[in-house]
Amino acid sequence: MPQIPNEHPTLWIKSTKSESLKGKTIVLAVTGSIAAVRTIELAREFIRRGADVHAVMSEAAGWIINPMALHYATGNDVITGITGKVEHVEFFGNLGRADLLLIAPATANTLGKIASGIDDTPVTTFATTAIGAGKPVMIVPAMHEDMYNHPAVMENIEKMKGWGINFIGPKIEEGIAKIAGNDEIVLEVEREIGKRTLCGKKILITSGSTAEPIDPIRILTNRASGKTGNELALEAYRRGAEVTIVHRNKIVFSGSGINEIFAETAEQMTDAVLGELAKDYDILISSAAIADYTLDASEQKIKSGENGLELSFRTTRKLIKEARQAYPQVKIVGFKAEAGVETDELLKRAKQTLENSGLDMIVANEVSKGGMGTDSNNITILYSGNKDNICIEGSKSHIANILMDEITELLTSKGEK
Incomplete structure (x- = not known):
């Protein structure tokens, strides 16, 4: 990115991953937990997504990390005390310029003070001001498990949740209520203050490959990795949607609000999707590479031998066909992968599938030279109606971002169910 004269070098990484937090100002409030060491990289992850980050520290936090470390991480002076600039009002008064107060990590001591309106550290002063002004506040607890389980601590957390404060984590491991992972924190912050274009929408996604058992050990599957489906689920969640993903990868989104349903075979995936669609979803995004056969x-392992092996196949049920018949009001986005065909033929086949299956949109790609199992892809989006095709090339996270723009338009345009 172009460098600005006198700009702190840390800011040279701004928006290098995405612009999901572009134009947002986050105040990262750090308290005296050993987990404070994690905040250096956390601040930089927000900057990589376009945010401006300012840090405020309690005195106890300064025993764990030096304020200079957070100055480096944010590119801004660190607030270690309230001065004549009335920093808490500057950021979180009624006319304050911050979009979010993120307290990470938050100790049991700090939680108790905030819940009681006690105001004796820069962090608690910021919290009192932000809560009083109705500004967004998120808290990431970190402490020993026994402290977290103290009735008063649990009561304080529930009390603050009742005020509309969102908590991220903690993750209970090794007898410690550990701070949530940075990826989880960033995702929840993106959902809180990023694009909110899909709030109130329910999105169902199929992802990855299915696997058809030959015997208790062997399976037939394909090269689909599920990376595109995973990125679509993350992007929909960032934008405020209620998201469910059906796949055979287990616990991909641990700690997030994304609902995961395990389905291994084509039959299981079809049944799972039809069952979920009964719960009033707005759209099905069928990105999984579902087995055709x-x-x-065999109930027992087939013995190996020198004479080869013959298997008899039958066709599987067609998920999209059954979904369209059972739920005609639901928007459906399909995917069409081909190998070894020219672009014109690829688009011709995708258009036929779009029309024959009653889809609202289809994503076509030729996978013989990449795309399946890789981190990037080259796709074309085709639509029902007269809208021009869109070609996208790049990382699967970039593709998911553009696709979700198109899906948002599909869900909010006239004719929505």
């Missing part, structure tokens, strides 16, 4: 699996 299956077989009757």
Whole structure:
């Protein structure tokens, strides 16, 4: 990115990952937990997504990390005390310029003070001001598990949740209520103050490959990794949607609000999707590479031999066909992967699938030279109606971002269910 004269070098990384937090100002409030060491990289992750970050520290936090470390991490002077600039009002008064107060890590001591309106550190002063002004506040607890389980601590947390404060984590491991991972914190912050274009929408996504058993050990599957589906789920969640993903990867989104349903075979995935669609979803994004053929699996391992092996296949149920018939009001986005065909033929086949399956949108790509199992792809989006095709090339996170723009337009345009 172009460098600005006198700009802190840390800010040279601004928006290098995305612009999901572009134009947002985050105050990162750090208290005296050993987990404070994690905030250096956390601040930089926000900057990589376009945010301006300012840090405020309690005195106890300064025993864990030097304020200079957070100055480096944010590119801004660190607030270690309230001065004549009335920093808490500058950022969180009624006319304050901050979008979010993120207290990470938050100790049991700080939680108790905030819940009681006690105001004796820069962090608690910022919290009192932000809460009083109705500004967004998120808290990331970190402490020993026994402290976290203290009735008063639990009561304080529930009390603050009742004020509309969102808590992220903690993750209970090794007898410690550990601070949530940075990826989880960043995702929840993006959902809180980023694009909110899909609030109130329910989105169902299928992802990755299915696997058809041959015997208790062997399976038939394909090269689909689920990376595109995962990125779509993350992007929809960032934008405020209620998201469910059906796949055979287990616990990909641990700690987040994304609901995961495990389905291994094509049959299981079809049943899971049809069951979920009964819960009033707005859209199905069918990005999984679902098996076209299956077989009757042997109950015992098939012995290896020198004479080869013959298997008898039958076709699987067609998920999109059944979903369209059962739920005609639901928007459906399909995916069409081909290999070894020219672009014109790829688009011709995708258009036929779009029309024959009653889809609202289809994503086409030719995978013989990449795309399946890789981190990037080259796709074309085709629409029902007269809208021009869109071609996108780049990382799968970038593709998911553009796709979700198109899906947002699909869900909010006239004719929505």
